[in-house]
Amino acid sequence: MAISLLTPEFIIERNDARCIRCQVCVRQCANLAHIYDQEEDRVLADDSKCVNCHRCVTLCPTRAITIRKNPLEFKENASWTATAIREIYKQAETGGILLTGMGNDKPYPIYWDRMLINASQVTNPSIDPLREPMELKTFLGRKPEMLKVENGKLKGKLPPQLELEVPIMFSAMSFGSISFNACQALAMAASELGIMYNTGEGGLHKNLRKYGKNTIVQVASGRFGVDPEYLNAGAAIEIKIGQGAKPGIGGHLPGEKVTAQISQTRMIPLGSDAISPAPHHDIYSIEDLRQLIFSLKEATDYRKPVAVKIAAVHNVAAICSGIARAGADIIVIDGFRGGTGAAPLRIRDNVGIPIEFALAAVDTRLRQEGIRNQVSLVCAGGIRNSADVIKAIALGADAVYIGQAALIAMGCHMCQKCYTGKCNWGIATQDPNLVKRLNPEIAARRLVNLIKAWAHEMKEMLGGMGINAIESLRGNRFMLRGIGLTSRELDILGIKAAGE
Numbered sequence: 001m002a003i004s005l006l007t008p009e010f011i012i013e014r015n016d017a018r019c020i021r022c023q024v025c026v027r028q029c030a031n032l033a034h035i036y037d038q039e040e041d042r043v044l045a046d047d048s049k050c051v052n053c054h055r056c057v058t059l060c061p062t063r064a065i066t067i068r069k070n071p072l073e074f075k076e077n078a079s080w081t082a083t084a085i086r087e088i089y090k091q092a093e094t095g096g097i098l099l100t101g102m103g104n105d106k107p108y109p110i111y112w113d114r115m116l117i118n119a120s121q122v123t124n125p126s127i128d129p130l131r132e133p134m135e136l137k138t139f140l141g142r143k144p145e146m147l148k149v150e151n152g153k154l155k156g157k158l159p160p161q162l163e164l165e166v167p168i169m170f171s172a173m174s175f176g177s178i179s180f181n182a183c184q185a186l187a188m189a190a191s192e193l194g195i196m197y198n199t200g201e202g203g204l205h206k207n208l209r210k211y212g213k214n215t216i217v218q219v220a221s222g223r224f225g226v227d228p229e230y231l232n233a234g235a236a237i238e239i240k241i242g243q244g245a246k247p248g249i250g251g252h253l254p255g256e257k258v259t260a261q262i263s264q265t266r267m268i269p270l271g272s273d274a275i276s277p278a279p280h281h282d283i284y285s286i287e288d289l290r291q292l293i294f295s296l297k298e299a300t301d302y303r304k305p306v307a308v309k310i311a312a313v314h315n316v317a318a319i320c321s322g323i324a325r326a327g328a329d330i331i332v333i334d335g336f337r338g339g340t341g342a343a344p345l346r347i348r349d350n351v352g353i354p355i356e357f358a359l360a361a362v363d364t365r366l367r368q369e370g371i372r373n374q375v376s377l378v379c380a381g382g383i384r385n386s387a388d389v390i391k392a393i394a395l396g397a398d399a400v401y402i403g404q405a406a407l408i409a410m411g412c413h414m415c416q417k418c419y420t421g422k423c424n425w426g427i428a429t430q431d432p433n434l435v436k437r438l439n440p441e442i443a444a445r446r447l448v449n450l451i452k453a454w455a456h457e458m459k460e461m462l463g464g465m466g467i468n469a470i471e472s473l474r475g476n477r478f479m480l481r482g483i484g485l486t487s488r489e490l491d492i493l494g495i496k497a498a499g500e
Contacts, residue, residue, distance in 0.1 A: 005089045008047035011068045012056075018064035019043060025056035025065060030422040030434055053415040055424035087345070098345035101418030101428065103245065103337045103382060103404050106349050110337075111356035111489075112388045116498055118479045120466035127468050129459035135469040136455055138167040138399050140236075140376040141305040142329045159329065160305045162216075162236050164399060165194030166455050167470055168389060170447075171334075171380050171401035172218050172240065172309070174202030176253045176262050176274065177341035177418070178407075179435040182427045185410060185443035187211040192444070193451050198401070201240060201251060201276055203265040209233050216307070219296065221250060222276035224266040228299055236330070237296050238307040239289070241280070244338030244381040247311035247352045251276035252342070257421055257430045290326035297327075305329035312336060312358035312381065313351075317365035324366060324375045332401065333358050335381025339404040341428055342419035355381040356395065360493045363396025363475055372475075386454035390461050395493065396475045409450040410443040 012033060021041055025034040033049040034056060036042075050067060057065050074082040087098055120126040127134070141161035148155040170186045177200065184207070190197040191214045198216040199208075203225020208215070217234035219226055231237060242248065253262075253274035263270040283289050293306050307330035308323045310316070320331050335355025340348075359379045366372040379392050380401035392400050408414065411425040418428035426438030458470070467473055481498040482490045490497055 004093060006048075006086060006093070007072050008050065008070050009086075010050040010052045011047050011070050012045035012050055013066040013068060014043060014045065015064045015066075016042075018062040020062055020064075022061060024059050024061065028055050028059055028424065030424050030429075030431070051415040051417045051420075052413075053417070053424045054413040099342050099419045100345045100348055101339075101341055101343070101416045102407075102412075102414055103339045104348050105416070108354070110382070111354055111485075111493070112382075112384075112391055114482060114484050115356075115391050115493070115495065116481045116483055117387070117390060117394075117461060117465065118481060119464045124466045126466050127463040129456075129463040132463075133468060134459040134462060135471070136166050136458060138164045138470060140164065140330050140378070140398055142375065143373040145373065160236075160303055162196060162305060162330075163194075164196065166451060166458075167393060167397075167399035168451055168454065169195050169216070169378070169399060169401050170197035170406050171338075171403035172198035172200040172216075172238065172243075173341075173403060173407075174200030174218075174224075174253075175205055175265055176202040176257060176430070178428055179423075179426055179430060179438060180205060180207075180261065181435055181438040181440045182407075182410060182443065183208060184440040185438070185447060186406065187214065188440065188444035189447035189451070190214040192448050195451070196235065198238060199234070202253075202262070202274075203267065204230055204233055205261065205265050218309075219292075220276050221278070221280045222274060224268065224274060224276070227267075231296060231299050231304075234304070236305045236307060237300065238309055238330075238332065239280075239292060239296070239328075240309045241283070241289075242311035242313075242334070243309070243340060244311050244334035244336050244352055244355070245340035246343040246347045247313055247336075248278055249344065249347055250278040254421075259430050262430065286322040286326050289323065293327045307332055307378070309334060311338075312353050312355050314353060316353070316358045317361040320362045320375075321365055321369060321371070324371050328375055330376045330378060331362070332378045332380060333362060334401075335359075335379070337382030338380055339407070340418075355379050355392075357489075357492050359392060359395050359397055360477075364494060367475070386457035387461065389454065390458055390473070391480060393470060393473050394476055394480050396477075398474060405450070406447060409446045410438065411446075 023036050026036050031049045035044045052067050139161040142159040175183050186197040187208050191211050196216050201218050201220030212233045215234040216236045216238050218238045220240040255271045255273045296306050308328040309332035312333050312335045336352030376398040378399050379397040383400045383402050389400050421429050423429040426434050477494045480495040482495050483498045
């Protein structure tokens with residue numbers, strides 16, 4: 001093509017008076033946006049290659065670099081925005097689909113921000129979490145219809161449960177989509193916190209098997225790394241049917257990312273594409289799903305809970321009713337703001353529904369059918385802070401998954417270019433020179449700090465509601481009030497308007 005109509009998205013500004021020509025930016029940029037001119041002893045910039053990952057800005061010792069959005073103005077047009085025009089230019093030049101990483105960044109309503117938490121005052125006094133016991137421990141798994149107790153002891157055997165010190169888990173991120181160091185950091189943090197992390201569909205690296213009691217192993221349509229040893233290595237098994245960032249779409253790890261370690265872990269040939277089809281080719285009905293659920297239970301001697309993960313879609317309540325009746329112990333619902341290493345842009349931006357509505361609809365349906373105790377609900381897709389966690393539990397979740405928040409805690413700067421494999425922070429890459437930039441011990445410490453901080457805030461919010469155990473909040477929608485919501489939205493969420 002003779003000429004590209006695409007202009008740089010970002011502009012690199014360098015203060016020459018501050019620049020000491022140390023070339024840190026040149027060495028650190030995997031996208032080659034910085035070039036050192038030896039003859040002129042100057043560092044130049046190729047703005048077209050900048051993805052605004054902040055690596056050069058953060059590491060520049062003299063703070064000489066600033067990245068700005070390109071101020072180029074397109075003719076004002078409400079329909080044909082600059083973004084829409086640039087996307088057409090890109091596809092006209094490449095002939096390919098548009099890819100993106102991480103979560104949906106469109107300005108759709110964020111319903112977590114339109115819900116407020118109720119608080120106690122006089123007649124129902126609040127609780128001081130610093131001086132009074134406050135329980136965040138959560139158990140995930142099928143619960144019996146009733147408990148039988150004899151002589152103060154439980155009679156009979158409970159179905160297998162996952163015990164979480166905090167109702168937060170690290171969501172499915174596969175070895176391949178993220179680096180081994182990132183996987184190790186998640187595993188180490190989960191172990192220290194007494195929670196779970198999920199392997200994603202990439203199998204379990206042999207060096208991570210020691211964290212098995214804090215591991216959820218995933219079975220996706222590609223069945224990568226799945227064998228009896230893998231299934232028995234974790235504390236629970238998750239069947240992945242769909243994910244929020246790309247409902248109805250499969251996964252694809254390009255062959256150039258399938259290194260020797262990934263080849264061994266996924267049990268596929270070195271350098272071959274790892275393709276997870278959109279459907280499981282042995283699941284075309286709820287009955288087929290039931291057969292897989294019980295096959296996995298049989299393979300693990302009925303000692304581990306089995307979860308089923310689906311994307312939040314418009315008939316999610318009916319789907320989850322069927323999954324519960326098929327024998328799943330845990331249902332994971334992933335909303336349309338869920339993150340991913342790579343997703344088609346049009347799918348990410350236009351398919352699926354917000355997790356808030358999906359969660360409320362599912363919890364309501366299962367309660368109406370009298371089967372809510374048969375499954376635990378885990379919600380995912382855009383959980384950003386401790387208040388989101390509290391609101392999710394009040395809407396009906398037993399626990400939440402966090403993925404994007406966990407990666408940001410490790411150092412991700414949300415440039416949304418995960419699919420290129422050139423993550424300058426060593427997270428979404430398999431390039432050995434980039435992987436080593438992420439120290440797993442430091443990343444794990446940051447994750448632990450994040451969850452501990454959220455736990456403190458959750459206790460404060462529970463105390464403010466006059467509740468001393470997270471179990472008492474689950475599905476207690478009376479503790480939520482909507483603000484700026486329509487009557488129909490309030491009805492679906494099952495909450496009252498602020499002031500009622």
